[in-house]
Amino acid sequence: MTEQAIQIIARGPRIEAEAAAARIDETPGADTLTYSILEEDEDHDVWRIDAFPTSDEERDATLEALKAFPELRVTTEVLADADWLAMALSGLPPVRAGRFFIYGAHDRGLAPPSTVNLRIEAGAAFGTGHHGTTVGCLIAYDRLLKRKSFRRVLDVGCGTGVLAIAASKTGANVAVGTDIDRVSVRIANENAKLNRSQARFVHAWGLNDTKVRAKAPYDLVFANILAPPLVFLSQDIKMALKPGGLAILSGLLRTQERRVLAAYTSKGFRLVRRLHRDAWATLVVQRP
Known part of the structure; x- marks a missing residue:
């Protein structure tokens, strides 16, 4: 340290x-x-x-x-000795991403009745909904929901759990989130309780962990992580999906799109949609 x-x-x-x-x-x-x-x-x-x-x-x-x-x-x-996280969050406004409205405790009175409202407290975990990658994932998911539903969803690198909780609140019977960080898993499970969601989060070091494989195959996989692990996990994500299943990939810069997409197309995936927000990219790909 x-x-x-x-x-x-x-x-x-x-x-x-x-x-x-x-x-x-x-x-x-x-x-x-x-x-x-x-x-x-x-x-x-x-x-x-x-x-x-x-x-x-x-x-x-x-x-x-x-x-x-x-x-x-x-x-x-x-940085001075202060609660920087609390100070930062106090200035973050709510976020609207498609049908989803993400807010913290400081904005609990602003949630509209016509949206899927997600109260997300970050603590020491990534994913308040303000980052371009998280918003990109939610917008991509919102657009997919207009055509079909997803009963079994996996969130790889769950952070605060916002993506799996969003899936649980929109029809997923199984919504599993994993993270290599135990603190994030704890925070995600706390957020699930706050939202009265059936999403469950587990500490796992890969998609071959028995806690992940027990609920496979999945209809949809979220992977909002970094470009290198997205590439590394391309085969594992393929095997976690059912044939025809979809993956929403983010955590990558626009400059990293080609590299990540090449890893997935080499495994037989086809590109369904790409979204850009600021410098960040979100890719929706489908297993053959």
Whole structure:
């Protein structure tokens, strides 16, 4: 662990920021880093990367990766001893994604009666619904629901559990979420109770875990993770799906689409739809 909590900020043109984010994903020591990328100033083409290393290795690897992009202005700030997560969440507005409305405790009175309302408390887990990848997954799922229903759903890398809970609230009899992080699993199960959802979340190190295989094959698999594990898990996701089943893949930048899609088409998947939100991409693919 680093002695002090720090934040690494990099600002610059979109093409440089996206390339830097892709480099971070592929850099040993920074491949598990928590970071975000967003557009800060549309008129001046300024994009921003915010990275939050939790170890000296992550910090050094991230700074080294960013050095390859001289057009990015990189700064490092020490975070004061404060409840940054609570402060950040207090300023996050609710999110509307298709039929879904995602909100936190601070906005519990704003949920409209005409939407599928999901109260999601993040704690230390990823997935409040504000990130472009989470929104992309929910919009893709909303569009699929207009044509068919999904009775058995798996959420790989569940984070807060928002995707499996959304599936459970829209007709899935089985909604299973997995994560390699035990804290995320605990938070996801707490969110399921908050939403009176039948979604269940388990700690698992892969799709071959008996807790995952017990409910297979699935009609739909969510995988909102990073590009490298999406590629690595392509065969396992195929085997977890029933023939003709669909997968919603996200957590990848637009610059990583080709690489991820190639891994799935090589396994026989066909592309059904792609969605873009800011720098992020969501792919819907179908098992043959």
